[in-house]
Structure formats: C-alpha cells, structure tokens
Amino acid sequence: xxxxVQSGPELKKPGESVKISCKASGYTFTDYAMHWVKQAPGKGxxxxxxxxxxxxxxxxxxxxxxxxxxxxxxxxxxxNLQISNLKNEDTATYFCAVITPAFDYWGQGVMVTVSS
Amino acid sequence: DIQMTQSPSxxxxxxxxxxxxxxxxxxxxxxxxxWFQQKPGKSPRRMIYYATNLANGVPSRFSGSRSGSDYSLTxxxxxxxxxxxxxxxxxxxxxNTFGAGTKLELK
Numbered sequence: 001x002x003x004x005v006q007s008g009p010e011l012k013k014p015g016e017s018v019k020i021s022c023k024a025s026g027y028t029f030t031d032y033a034m035h036w037v038k039q040a041p042g043k044g045x046x047x048x049x050x051x052x053x054x055x056x057x058x059x060x061x062x063x064x065x066x067x068x069x070x071x072x073x074x075x076x077x078x079x080n081l082q083i084s085n086l087k088n089e090d091t092a093t094y095f096c097a098v099i100t101p102a103f104d105y106w107g108q109g110v111m112v113t114v115s116s
Numbered sequence: 117d118i119q120m121t122q123s124p125s126x127x128x129x130x131x132x133x134x135x136x137x138x139x140x141x142x143x144x145x146x147x148x149x150x151w152f153q154q155k156p157g158k159s160p161r162r163m164i165y166y167a168t169n170l171a172n173g174v175p176s177r178f179s180g181s182r183s184g185s186d187y188s189l190t191x192x193x194x195x196x197x198x199x200x201x202x203x204x205x206x207x208x209x210x211x212n213t214f215g216a217g218t219k220l221e222l223k
Contacts, residue, residue, distance in 0.1 A: 035212070044217035045152075045160065045203050050210075061211040062117075095159060099207070101148070101166060106159035 002026040004096055004107035011113045017084045020110045022096030029077040030054045036070060036081050037095040039109070051079060086114045118143045118206055122215025128223040135191045139204035139215045144185070148208040151180055151189045154201045164189060196222065
C-alpha cells in the first residue's frame with residue numbers, strides 16, 4: 001500500500017534552517033507529483049507548491065518563494081522540504097501529499113517549532 | 117489566483133442534524149474540488165472528489181453538490197464521529213487553494 005513517512009518533529013531558533021523528509025513507498029515514486037501543505041497551529045491548510053518527481057522541477061505558491069526549497073532524492077523515493085532563515089511564523093505542521101483527482105495519500109505531518 | 121471562500125468558519129450542531137458547508141470559488145473551477153475531513157493531530161482524509169463523488173469508505177450520509185460557483189458538503193444526519201474540521205481544495209489551476217476551513221462541533 002502507498003505510504004508517505006515523514007521525519008520527526010523539529011525545534012529550531014529564528015534564523016536557523018530545517019530540512020524535512022518524506023519517504024514514499026508502495027508505488028513508483030516518479031509516477032506522481034509530491035505536494036507540500038502547511039498548517040499553522042489552529043489554522044487551516046495552505047498549499048505550498050509541488051515538485052515534479054520525474055523532472056525534479058519545483059513550483060512554489062507565492063508565499064513560499066525564496067526561503068523554501070523542494071528537492072528530491074529519487075533513488076531513495078524521498079522528497080525534501082528545506083526552510084532557511086526560519087521565522088516565528090514558520091511554526092507549523094508540514095505535510096507532504098500525493099494528491100490526484102482520483103486519490104490522495106498524506107504523510108503524518110512534521111511539527112516545526114521556531115522559538116528563541 | 118483562485119480564492120475559495122468557505123463558510124461558516126465554525127458551527128455547532130446536534131446529533132442527527134443536517135449540516136451544510138459551502139465553498140465559493142472566485143473563478144470557474146469546473147468540478148475540480150475535493151472535500152477533506154481532518155481530526156485533531158491527524159492528516160486530512162478525502163471525503164468527496166470531483167465535487168460530487170463519494171470517496172471510498174466514506175459513509176453515504178456525506179454528499180457533495182454544486183450550484184454555479186458554490187460547492188457544498190452536506191451531512192444528512194450528523195454522528196459524533198463527524199465532529200472535525202472540513203476543508204475544500206480546488207485543483208483547477210495552480211496555485212491550488214484551500215478554503216479557510218470549517219470547525220464542526222457538537223452542540
């Protein structure tokens with residue numbers, strides 16, 4: 001069965017960087033795009049963008065251009081999200097997800113806490 | 117960008133009630149809309165896809181409908197397990213956009 005397993009929670013200081021991983025299994029990794037979704041505490045879901053797992057080309061929503069980088073380790077069926085120069089407002093749970101019109105699979109989410 | 121205006125932001129209802137949540141799209145999205153249910157500490161779960169289709173394993177008391185640019189999720193007889201947050205997502209064009217979410221609580 002398709003599974004997306006994300007890395008563990010992170011506690012960081014403002015200005016630091018963090019890298020979150022999302023390991024896929026149960027399907028051919030390059031068949032489906034990987035989406036990233038942010039959920040701040042007590043807030044709704046926000047679509048961050050997606051990465052073409054075949055070409056490696058990322059697409060970012062406007063609010064996530066600059067400090068956010070989507071990348072792949074295709075040989076390991078893993079997608080990564082790196083956030084640099086962390087700010088307090090980056091405190092959130094970050095989900096990776098395969099979302100298609102017919103089905104979707106989500107990682108369990110990674111809580112990133114930014115606090116001095 | 118397409119804006120999805122979701123209402124209400126929160127609501128309380130009694131067991132057995134009929135509940136309707138709506139997302140209004142700022143541009144034509146066809147039927148390219150998914151409804152998700154999310155419980156605390158969990159990942160979203162697809163309930164309705166392509167605006168009106170029930171996802172696998174979802175109880176038949178859930179349904180989706182469309183009237184023009186308004187997309188609705190209806191629960192015809194609320195059960196305790198339905199207490200959750202609900203989110204709509206349009207995937208007609210990038211950037212994909214979610215509604216702001218609806219918190220459904222027991223009255």
